[in-house]
Amino acid sequence: MIRRIPQARDRGIPDATVARLPLYLRALNGMAERGTPTVSSEDLAVAAGVNSAKLRKDLSHLGSYGTRGVGYDVQYLIYQISRELGLTQDWAVAIVGVGNLGRALANYGGFASRGFRIAGLLDADPHVVGDRIAGLVVEHTDELETVIRQRGVSIVVIATPAAPAQQVCDRVIAAGVTSILNFAPVVLAVPDGVDVRKVDLSIELQILAFHEQRKANGGPIMAEEWPDGVVM
Amino acid sequence: MIRRIPQARDRGIPDATVARLPLYLRALNGMAERGTPTVSSEDLAVAAGVNSAKLRKDLSHLGSYGTRGVGYDVQYLIYQISRELGLTQDWAVAIVGVGNLGRALANYGGFASRGFRIAGLLDADPHVVGDRIAGLVVEHTDELETVIRQRGVSIVVIATPAAPAQQVCDRVIAAGVTSILNFAPVVLAVPDGVDVRKVDLSIELQILAFHEQRKANGGPIMAEEWPDGVVM
DNA sequence: TCGACTTTGTGCATAGCTTCACAAAGGCAC
DNA sequence: GTGCCTTTGTGAAGCTATGCACAAAGTCGA
Numbered sequence: 001m002i003r004r005i006p007q008a009r010d011r012g013i014p015d016a017t018v019a020r021l022p023l024y025l026r027a028l029n030g031m032a033e034r035g036t037p038t039v040s041s042e043d044l045a046v047a048a049g050v051n052s053a054k055l056r057k058d059l060s061h062l063g064s065y066g067t068r069g070v071g072y073d074v075q076y077l078i079y080q081i082s083r084e085l086g087l088t089q090d091w092a093v094a095i096v097g098v099g100n101l102g103r104a105l106a107n108y109g110g111f112a113s114r115g116f117r118i119a120g121l122l123d124a125d126p127h128v129v130g131d132r133i134a135g136l137v138v139e140h141t142d143e144l145e146t147v148i149r150q151r152g153v154s155i156v157v158i159a160t161p162a163a164p165a166q167q168v169c170d171r172v173i174a175a176g177v178t179s180i181l182n183f184a185p186v187v188l189a190v191p192d193g194v195d196v197r198k199v200d201l202s203i204e205l206q207i208l209a210f211h212e213q214r215k216a217n218g219g220p221i222m223a224e225e226w227p228d229g230v231v232m
Numbered sequence: 233m234i235r236r237i238p239q240a241r242d243r244g245i246p247d248a249t250v251a252r253l254p255l256y257l258r259a260l261n262g263m264a265e266r267g268t269p270t271v272s273s274e275d276l277a278v279a280a281g282v283n284s285a286k287l288r289k290d291l292s293h294l295g296s297y298g299t300r301g302v303g304y305d306v307q308y309l310i311y312q313i314s315r316e317l318g319l320t321q322d323w324a325v326a327i328v329g330v331g332n333l334g335r336a337l338a339n340y341g342g343f344a345s346r347g348f349r350i351a352g353l354l355d356a357d358p359h360v361v362g363d364r365i366a367g368l369v370v371e372h373t374d375e376l377e378t379v380i381r382q383r384g385v386s387i388v389v390i391a392t393p394a395a396p397a398q399q400v401c402d403r404v405i406a407a408g409v410t411s412i413l414n415f416a417p418v419v420l421a422v423p424d425g426v427d428v429r430k431v432d433l434s435i436e437l438q439i440l441a442f443h444e445q446r447k448a449n450g451g452p453i454m455a456e457e458w459p460d461g462v463v464m
Numbered sequence: 465t466c467g468a469c470t471t472t473g474t475g476c477a478t479a480g481c482t483t484c485a486c487a488a489a490g491g492c493a494c
Numbered sequence: 495g496t497g498c499c500t501t502t503g504t505g506a507a508g509c510t511a512t513g514c515a516c517a518a519a520g521t522c523g524a
Contacts, residue, residue: 053504069491086441100332197436
């Protein structure tokens with residue numbers, strides 16, 4: 001039926017693997033810049049901060065792209081991972097909410113270099129609309145649907161406060177978007193078929209605080225030896 | 233070295249659970265603001281976007297704080313989760329790197345409300361040093377060790393570019409910090425006993441792109457049914 | 465007090481992820 | 495070609511996380 005020539009086994013890549021592919025890609029790009037022609041799973045694993053067996057298993061899900069006794073060709077592996085992640089095509093991204101975070105995202109260089117093109121910046125605040133940020137003029141959120149449809153936006157970043165996030169979410173989904181990156185501190189309700197990924201800055205700090213508290217209390221072993229405290 | 237004593241009465245809370253506690257906490261805070269006195273695991277699970285059995289199992293790791301037939305007392309559960317996460321104490325946080333992202337973090341309200349006090353903003357750029365952001369004056373990174381020691385900083389946020397991140401990391405560890413939140417796109421090398429959590433904005437987009445590409449290609453179900461193509 | 469009803473806490477089965485360990489595969493020297 | 499060396503790719507084992515299903519434990523009205 002449909003020919004998928006370069007891709008014999010792109011079925012069912014585990015989520016955990018997909019989440020690590022960008023990590024490998026970054027490590028590989030660093031090696032490519034330094035002119036390294038090939039890399040072993042051991043070296044790449046160290047550069048990416050993972051176990052080498054895990055790395056090999058991850059890569060085996062993409063195909064058999066290594067050479068036994070030698071390792072992986074850096075350029076070829078970069079291409080294969082990029083293709084698997086969909087980074088060989090151009091993705092139009094819109095950022096909704098141009099506060100501090102939205103500005104930081106708009107100016108973040110890590111997007112453009114990986115095939116993500118910021119196609120629109122939108123905000124509800126008339127004082128922000130018209131500002132020029134990272135080469136784009138901020139538009140009013142009234143234009144949300146128009147921007148999405150006319151510029152082929154397929155990924156939307158929500159960087160608004162918590163309150164308007166769900167409404168923005170509903171609107172972009174109605175406009176056909178099925179991939180959302182959410183920075184607002186709310187759980188977005190979305191229909192099946194829509195992917196939401198969430199980044200929460202304060203959650204990460206809270207997880208750190210948990211571990212820090214453990215350390216301060218004399219380590220994880222002592223904790224269990226505390227007597228039961230006052231119970232309500 | 234860390235002793236691992238697997239004990240029956242182990243108070244070790246699974247990492248997956250710890251990562252969800254802040255989520256529950258936020259949902260509970262919303263309920264507390266609306267004056268809700270008690271909540272069932274079912275309702276709280278919906279608010280947090282998880283399965284109710286998972287929520288109950290997570291909470292059971294903290295203790296038996298619910299009442300059968302009734303649910304959980306919102307205020308009491310907030311207190312217990314906060315205490316477990318270490319949010320009942322005050323954490324002094326320093327942010328290194330006051331670019332767009334550092335500014336966004338400094339102005340982010342979600343920190344102060346959870347016991348995280350920003351005790352220092354540092355940058356290497358003399359043009360930025362002296363700026364007043366979120367009530368603090370930006371200091372030069374030369375002062376890093378002084379700021380950490382004199383203000384009791386126990387958590388450091390690295391929001392610098394990739395290049396200086398490892399050096400900043402080394403210095404804060406040398407100054408006694410063992411919890412680091414890293415926004416720089418590098419894998420930080422740290423000794424045992426130091427916790428690093430990493431937030432990478434472009435990785436999240438790449439994961440979204442992967443799934444978006446899958447959808448565009450006819451969905452993940454069809455993929456398995458494609459015949460094997462040409463293999464290199 | 466009792467019985468109907470609600471909701472927790474958890475045993476258990478399952479699914480998914482990680483790590484080990486090693487046979488298979490390729491390069492290289494001679 | 496042969497033998498040795500390196501490194502991949504993967505079967506299998508072990509570990510962690512998930513979700514079902516239900517007994518236990520509590521509330522509440524009569």
